[in-house]
Amino acid sequence: DAGITQSPRHKVTETGTPVTLRCHQTENHRYMYWYRQDPGHGLRLIHYSYGVKDTDKGEVSDGYSVSRSKTEDFLLTLESATSSQTSVYFCAISETGQLFQETQYFGPGTRLLVL
Amino acid sequence: DQQVKQNSPSLSVQEGRISILNCDYTNSMFDYFLWYKKYPAEGPTFLISISSIKDKNEDGRFTVFLNKSAKHLSLHIVPSQPGDSAVYFCAASANNNDMRFGAGTRLTVKP
Numbered sequence: 375d376a377g378i379t380q381s382p383r384h385k386v387t388e389t390g391t392p393v394t395l396r397c398h399q400t401e402n403h404r405y406m407y408w409y410r411q412d413p414g415h416g417l418r419l420i421h422y423s424y425g426v427k428d429t430d431k432g433e434v435s436d437g438y439s440v441s442r443s444k445t446e447d448f449l450l451t452l453e454s455a456t457s458s459q460t461s462v463y464f465c466a467i468s469e470t471g472q473l474f475q476e477t478q479y480f481g482p483g484t485r486l487l488v489l
Numbered sequence: 490d491q492q493v494k495q496n497s498p499s500l501s502v503q504e505g506r507i508s509i510l511n512c513d514y515t516n517s518m519f520d521y522f523l524w525y526k527k528y529p530a531e532g533p534t535f536l537i538s539i540s541s542i543k544d545k546n547e548d549g550r551f552t553v554f555l556n557k558s559a560k561h562l563s564l565h566i567v568p569s570q571p572g573d574s575a576v577y578f579c580a581a582s583a584n585n586n587d588m589r590f591g592a593g594t595r596l597t598v599k600p
Contacts, residue, residue, distance in 0.1 A: 378532075416493070416578055416590035417533070433589075464532050473582040477523060480532030 377401055378481035380465050386487045393452040395484050397465030399445075405471040406448040407432075407478065408440060410461040417464060423448055424471055455488045462486070492516045493581050495591035503599055508566040510594050512579030515560065519581035519589075524553060524564050527576045527593070536577070537564070569598045 377400030387393050397406060405424055409417040409432075419432030421440040429440050437459060439451045452459055465481040494513045502508045510524075520541040525533035539546040539553045539562070546553050552565045566573055579591040 414592050415491075416495075416592045417580075418590070419588065433587075466532075473521070473588045477535040477538065478588070480525075480534070482530070482532050 378465060378467060378479060380463075380481040380484050382484060383482065384485045386489065387455050388489050389456055390454050393455050393486065393488075395450045395463055395465075395486070397448045397450070397481055399448075399465075399467050401467060401469075401479070402445060403467040403469045403479075404445075405468045406442065407466040407468075408438070408448065408450045409464045409466060409480075410434065410459075411464060411483075412461050420450065420463075455486075457488050460486060460488045490515075491589075491592070492519075493579055493589045493591040495577075495579055495594050497594050498592070499595045499597070501597045501599060502569050504571055505568045508564075508569045508573065508596055508598065510564040510566075510577050510579075510596065512562045512564075512591055513560060514562075514581050514589075516581070516583065516589075517560070518583040521582045522553070522555060522562050523580045523582075524551075525578040525580060525590075527578065533578055566596075569596075571598050571600050574598050 379398045381396045407422040408420040411417050418434045423429045423442040441449045463484045466478040468478045492515050523538040524536040526536045527533040537551050555562045576593045576595045578593045582588045
C-alpha cells in the first residue's frame with residue numbers, strides 16, 4: 375500500500391468556521407491531489423500540486439485553498455465552511471502526474487460534516 | 490457536466506457468475522481509462538486500465554473492454570466472488586492532468 379495518511383479521519387464543524395485537512399505521504403511523489411466524493415458525482419478534483427509551493431485549481435475549487443510547503447504534506451483549507459462542503463475528502467498522489475499513463479494512489483479519506 | 494457516466498448505481502450478481510459494469514463518456518479527447526474499486530471507509534484502489542489504442546485488457550478475473558466509436562467501456566469480472574463486493578468507479582483522462590470519474594456502481598456478489 376502507498377504510504378498516504380489523512381488527518382483527521384472524521385470531523386464535525388459548524389458553518390463559518392475554518393477547517394484544515396492534512397495529507398501526508400511517504401512515497402516522495404511529486405504530484406498530490408485533493409478530491410471530494412459526493413453521491414451521484416463520483417470523485418471531483420478540488421486542487422492539485424505539482425511540487426513544493428506549486429499548485430493549481432481543479433474542477434471544483436471555489437471555497438477551498440491549498441498549500442504545500444514540503445514534498446510530503448498537502449493541506450486543504452476551507453476558509454469558512456458551508457454545509458455544501460459536507461463530503462468525503464480524498465487525497466491522492468502520483469509520481470509523474472501523467473495521468474494518461476499512470477495511476478493515482480488514494481488515501482483513506484476524511485469524512486467532514488458541516489452543520 | 491458529467492463527462493463520465495455510470496448509469497447503473499447498483500448491480501447484484503450470484504457468486505460464480507459474470508459481473509458486467511458499464512461506463513459511458515462524452516469527451517472524445519479521453520485516451521486513458523481506468524477502473525477503481527472502493528471498499529467502505531477506504532480510499533479507491535486501482536484495479537485495471539486501458540489505453541485508447543487497445544480495445545481489451547485482461548488481468549486475471551478482470552477484463553476491460555473499450556468501444557471508442559460508442560464511447561463506452563465495460564468491466565467484466567469472471568467468476569464473481571463475494572470479496573468483489575464494493576463500489577467500482579470508472580475514470581478517464583486526456584493528455585493532461587485532468588482525471589474525470591463516474592459516480593460509481595455498487596456491486597454486490599451474493600454467496
